[in-house]
Amino acid sequence: MGILVKDLELNYRSRGRRNKLHDFQALKDVGLEVHDGEFLSLVGPSGCGKSTFLFLLAGLIRKTNGCVEIDGEPIDGPGLDRGILMQQYALFPWRTVQKNVEFCLEIKGVRREERSVIAARFIDLVGLRAFSHAYPNALSGGMKQRIAIARALAYDPKILLMDEPFAAVDEQTREFLHEEVLRIWKATKKTIVFVTHSIDEAVYLSDRIAVMSGSPGQVKEVIDVDLPRPRLKGITKSTPEFAAIRLKVWNILQEAGGSSGLKLEELIEDSAGL
Amino acid sequence: MKGLIGSIYRRSIVIVAVLLAWTIVPLFIKHMFMPSLIDVLSALVKMLETGEMADHILSSLARAGAGVVISVVLALPLGVLLGWYPKIEAYLNPLFTALRNTSILALLPLFVLFLGVGEISKVAVIVFGCFFPMLLSTIDGVKNVDPVLIQSARSMGISPFGLLSKVVVPAAMGFIISGFRLVCSISLLVLVGAEMLGAKSGLGFLIYRYEQSFQVPKMYAGILVMIVLGILVNWLIGKLERRLTIWQSVTDKETA
């Protein structure tokens, strides 16, 4: 499924001092196209509206103006054609892993036996079968995120929206999860919109990268990542092509001026980890 | 094992000492209002044998139970709704605060006036005493649900009712159970007061009557049963709480 966004504008309305209403423009003139089956990353400084944009696509908040379509249909609220992964995992702590993955199937009214078969399949896919009956509190951050992925995949959305999914896990786990996501993406052929503040992550994973700038949030430029697939851990990242694309993204972010979330040191640190 | 014994020792030593003192001291210092624990226990055994105690316990438990059940059944759904729609709650909050801070027994004469001296007024006053704490805990619980969980469920296209029953209420369960615990102890407090101020049965009535007729050991027997009942209720709720919040304490050990 493809996504088409044109002239998108979003204002947050909030009550300030003396209870006065005022609007804050979080997104302005956002235009973007995501192709069917594509892996697209969204990078930009923090506060530039990445989460807001993703929530709009998920149907969790309503646009103020403009056009957001999925396969030609305007988005009207949440739907099972899209699944969103939040940075904080958002697993239900009172449910076991299995019951978390079954959650949406339960809502849809799928029968119990069928539910557990489907859930088991996706728990297998993320490699956590041994933890089916564990509660989320007993799992590490990386495992929680994999369960969240399994839960989102269980209802078979065509589009997967991921909001900085690996920001809170350690470096090694993150690299492992990159391979996982690429493997799952290949196996399930989903369209993925992936928000991150790490340029490396975006370049390594994506077909294209949309670079955003802040206040108000806009898509500054979309860059093709024409690195061959399969991407190979340890090799892809040390190619000159990889470095060139990374530099290009970085330059755009600098030009955009909103470099508050992405600093040169961070970029160097990222490169040092290769 | 050593730790367990130590823990039992720490938890019981003071109580044992108090009971011992209660047994021994009155043997030397005699006072009409301070019978020895031995006398109290023998009075208790007699009352148990005649079935007198059981009758009073049952009628007290029936009132407290009815009061708790009714107040929870009323307060839980209302609390969920008010927690979910904070605009309505903002209007009602001052009223709740005022009513919650009113001495419940001060209102008992009012209940008697309207509902008579029978069971209804006693249960009603317990309901009144329990309703607001339960309501306010539930509202608190619902307001404190992690918004991320709500968004996550909404992104899956959950219905409003499904959202409340499958996400909001389970997520608020910690607050709801503490409310329930509070309400159970309030129900016993109010119950005894209400039974002392006009009843023909119940532990409060029993304690009050034997005090009036100077049958002091029997009075103490009633008080002792009251204490044991309180401990028992607390213990049962503790078990319920652990059962309902098992997910909070699990570790990898239980995943095998």
Ligand SMILES: Nc1ncnc2c1ncn2[C@@H]1O[C@H](COP(=O)(O)OP(=O)(O)O)[C@@H](O)[C@H]1O
């Ligand atoms: N519910 C809200 N009400 C008002 N302003 C908000 C709300 N959510 C986010 N914002 C503001 O919108 C801007 C974009 O936020 P967000 O989409 O979370 O950015 P990002 O995910 O890129 O860090 C920020 O300035 C933030 O303060």
Ligand SMILES: [Mg+2]
């Ligand atoms: Mg964000």
